[in-house]
Amino acid sequence: MAKEIEVDHLIVGAGFGGVCAAIKLDEDGERDFVVIERGNDVGGTWRDNTYPGAACDVPSQLYSYSFAPNPDWSMSFSPQPEILDYIRRVAEEYGVRDRIVLNTTMDAARWDDERQRWLVSTSSGRRTTTYAAKTFIVGPGPLSEPKLPDIDGIEDFQGEIFHSARWNHDVDLTGKRVAVIGTGASAIQIVPEVQKVASHLDVYQRTAPWVIPRNEHRYSSLEKLAFRHVPGLQRAARTAIYWGRELYVPAFTKNPKLALPAKMMALQNIRKGIKDPQLRAKVTPTYEIGCKRILISNRYYPALDADNTELVTDKIAKVTGSSIVTTDGTEREIDVLIVATGFYTTDIPVAHHVIGRTGRSMADRFAQTGAAAYKGTTVPEFPNLFFVIGPNTGLGHSSMVFIIESQVQYIRDAIRTMRHHRYATVEPREDAFEAWNADLQERMKPTVWSSGGCASWYLDEQGRNTTLWPRTTFVFRGLLHTFDVAKYVVTGASERLHEEVNA
Numbered sequence: 001m002a003k004e005i006e007v008d009h010l011i012v013g014a015g016f017g018g019v020c021a022a023i024k025l026d027e028d029g030e031r032d033f034v035v036i037e038r039g040n041d042v043g044g045t046w047r048d049n050t051y052p053g054a055a056c057d058v059p060s061q062l063y064s065y066s067f068a069p070n071p072d073w074s075m076s077f078s079p080q081p082e083i084l085d086y087i088r089r090v091a092e093e094y095g096v097r098d099r100i101v102l103n104t105t106m107d108a109a110r111w112d113d114e115r116q117r118w119l120v121s122t123s124s125g126r127r128t129t130t131y132a133a134k135t136f137i138v139g140p141g142p143l144s145e146p147k148l149p150d151i152d153g154i155e156d157f158q159g160e161i162f163h164s165a166r167w168n169h170d171v172d173l174t175g176k177r178v179a180v181i182g183t184g185a186s187a188i189q190i191v192p193e194v195q196k197v198a199s200h201l202d203v204y205q206r207t208a209p210w211v212i213p214r215n216e217h218r219y220s221s222l223e224k225l226a227f228r229h230v231p232g233l234q235r236a237a238r239t240a241i242y243w244g245r246e247l248y249v250p251a252f253t254k255n256p257k258l259a260l261p262a263k264m265m266a267l268q269n270i271r272k273g274i275k276d277p278q279l280r281a282k283v284t285p286t287y288e289i290g291c292k293r294i295l296i297s298n299r300y301y302p303a304l305d306a307d308n309t310e311l312v313t314d315k316i317a318k319v320t321g322s323s324i325v326t327t328d329g330t331e332r333e334i335d336v337l338i339v340a341t342g343f344y345t346t347d348i349p350v351a352h353h354v355i356g357r358t359g360r361s362m363a364d365r366f367a368q369t370g371a372a373a374y375k376g377t378t379v380p381e382f383p384n385l386f387f388v389i390g391p392n393t394g395l396g397h398s399s400m401v402f403i404i405e406s407q408v409q410y411i412r413d414a415i416r417t418m419r420h421h422r423y424a425t426v427e428p429r430e431d432a433f434e435a436w437n438a439d440l441q442e443r444m445k446p447t448v449w450s451s452g453g454c455a456s457w458y459l460d461e462q463g464r465n466t467t468l469w470p471r472t473t474f475v476f477r478g479l480l481h482t483f484d485v486a487k488y489v490v491t492g493a494s495e496r497l498h499e500e501v502n503a
Contacts, residue, residue: 002121002128002129002133003128003129003130004129004130004132005034005130005132006010006132006133007032007033007034007131007132007133008032008033008135009025009032009034009133009134009135009136009415010034010036010118010120010131010133010135010136010137010139010448011033011034011036011136011137011139012035012036012106012120012136012139012140012350013036013037013044013139013140014035014037014039014042014043014044014100014102015042015043015044015045015046015139015140016044016065016087016400016401016404016407017044017139017388017389017407018037018137018139018388019042019087019090019096019100020065020220020401020404020405020408021035021137021139021388021408021411022096022099022414023067023094023096025412025415026095026096028415028416030415033099034099034101034131035096035099035100036100036101036105036131037100037101037102037104038084038103038105038106039103040102040103040359041084041088041102041495042087042088042097043084043087043088044087044140045165046080046087047084048085049080049164049165049186050127050168050169050458051164051165051167051186051189051190051193052190052193052194053190053192054079054080054085054186054189055077055080055189056077056079057077057185057214057295057296057398058077058398058399059076059077059241059399060075060076060077060078060082060083061073061076061234061237061241062238062241062245062398062399062402063078063401064086064401065401065405066238066401066402066405068090068093068094069227069234069235069238069338070086071224071227071228071234072224072228073219074218075216075217075218075219075295076216076217076218076219077216077389079226088309092291095432095433101124103124103125104122104123104124105122105123105124106120106121106122106350106353107121107122107123107128107353108353108354109121109136109353109354109355110354110355111355111357111383111385113357113381115132115351116134116383116424116425116491117133117134118131118132118133118134118136118384118385119132120132120133121137127223129373132281132472134384135384135385135386136385136386137385137388138350138354138385138386138388138390139387139389140349140350141340146163146164146165146166146339146341146342146452147341147342148163148339148341149181149316149339149341151316151318152317152319153318153319153320154319154337154445155466156319156320156321156355157319157320157321157337158321158322159322159334159335160244160334160336160337161336161337161338162185162277162339163338163339163340163385163446164182164186164190164338164339164340164342165186166346169327170204171336173194173197173198173336174198175197175198175199176198176199176335176336177333177334177335177336177374178198178200178201178334178336178337178338179201179202179203179204179324179332179334179336179337179338180194180201180202180203180204180338180340181204181316181337181339182206182339182340182341182342183203183204183207183209183340184293184295184340184341184342185295185431186340186342187203188209188211188295188297188300189297190338190340191203191300191303191304191309192297192299192300192302192303194294194338195303195306195308195309198308200308200309201303201308201309201462202312202324202332203304203309203310203311203312204311204312204316204324204335205282205283205311205312205313206284207285207287207292207454207455208283208284208286208407209285209286209292209293209294209395210262210263210266210290210292210294210295211266211269211270211294211297211300211301212265212266212269212294213265213268213269213296213298214296214297214298214395215306238384242398242399245397245399246397246398246472246473248262248396248397249472251290251448252396252397252430252447252448252449252470253443253447253448253470254446256288256289256290256448256451256452259288259289259448262289262294263289265352266289267284269298269301270283270284270301271285272379273298273300273302273304274301274302274304274305275305276305279304279305279311282311283301283304283311285454286453287422287452287453287454288448288451288452288453288454289398289448290448290449290452291448291452291454292454292456293396293456294396300456308361312326312332314326314327314328314330315327319337322334324337330405341368342457348362348363348391351371354382354385356379356381356382356383357381357382357383358373358381360381362379362381365381369437370391370393370460370462370466371460372392372433372437372466373387373391373392373433374428374433374436374437374487375410375433375479375480376389376390376391376392376393376403376407376469376486377407377410377411377480378426378427378428379428379433380428380430380433382427383425383427383491383492384425384426384427386411386414387407388404388407388411389403389404389407390407391466391467392440392465392466392467392468392469392470393407393476394458394467394469395468395469395473396449398473401472402473402477403476406473406476406477406480406481407480409481410480410481410482413481413483414483416483417483417485421485421490422492423490423491423492424490424491424492425490425491426485426488426489426490427488427489428487428489429488432488440470441464443471444464444465444468444470447465447470449465449470450465490499
């Protein structure tokens, strides 16, 4: 029989979101919590994505907690090892590291209406534990479950094959014939590194990305010293970067023509990086800039233009034991296959394992509505469950850490409200949920993500954008500053029937 542990709060995931939630709960005196993490360390996507060249495409000063500035970033866009070290250090310094249980997988979660608790089954090797939690904070993040391509014969490939988020460092690519499937954010960082060592590299492109120059700045010792000792300097730098990023929002949400300067930079990046006119044509996108995520790199185009690289735009027909065959009949022999095909973002994996008050899974609910939540955080039928980085909280222009802190503030205020009024459960009203998401989808219509002429991972199978936030981040923060209990159905500590709050 599984061991059961009662806690006030259970947090799933120890990436940026889970660590932030843990720190802020601890600050509020909510110290009866546990964080479970399936990996062997904190860090989330920054622990898992260790491929060569891995780095952030949001400036480091902004891609960090507002309450834990780091004066020692080496560059304006930090490499993966620095970001992982930063998360580790913050978890340690803020005293939550000892409440993070590693190598522990959430197998299932079920709401027990009689006990008014979440019963969350976990496993760690052969050991199983059930947590009985009053609140359930779900923070695995949208980039946590790698998505493999559905290609005929891929399971028959006899060489080395791995996803970019599960990089096999035991495989030496030196002198090998390598194929990379995908041209997204990870691929454009991987390709230049692989091109340097491979005897030959094939890059399979389905849709050309827009790639603007990476205006990298390496911080000098003097700058780091100033960030550490000049009061307010680093915060001022962060603020300037933040507002500069917010200027992009109208181009995404109102008028794509406002993105013309970025488009011109991207086209110049192609001309500068590629000499071959035919290759230039292949990498020039045919959709509006911003429809897919805008990428940043100075090295991607030169790597494609190198003598040992071929960009393949024909569709893949099948994979054999030693090659990739495209629909034009060409067969290209390879030794190593690297899959950089993204993650499950619109079909949230954790939703398949969570059973709510009515007895159906969150995935079954999402099959009808699309992945959706009230304020990206709560879902009807799932009392006391809070997402960190939930549906429609993603960004195409700024830092997800800003969104995380905004959601954690909302969750903190929800818990304070529950404590103050002695509510046992809070659950968003269906009408509030529907109004919020109807407004979101209406706001999506004029955005470049809906009208820009591309198919992207932002959209689900029905064409709904369930991934991005279609307004400014400061509007999001304002809307989540205070827990709006009037939009919720609540129960008292000893009640079994749901009451509506009229406040």
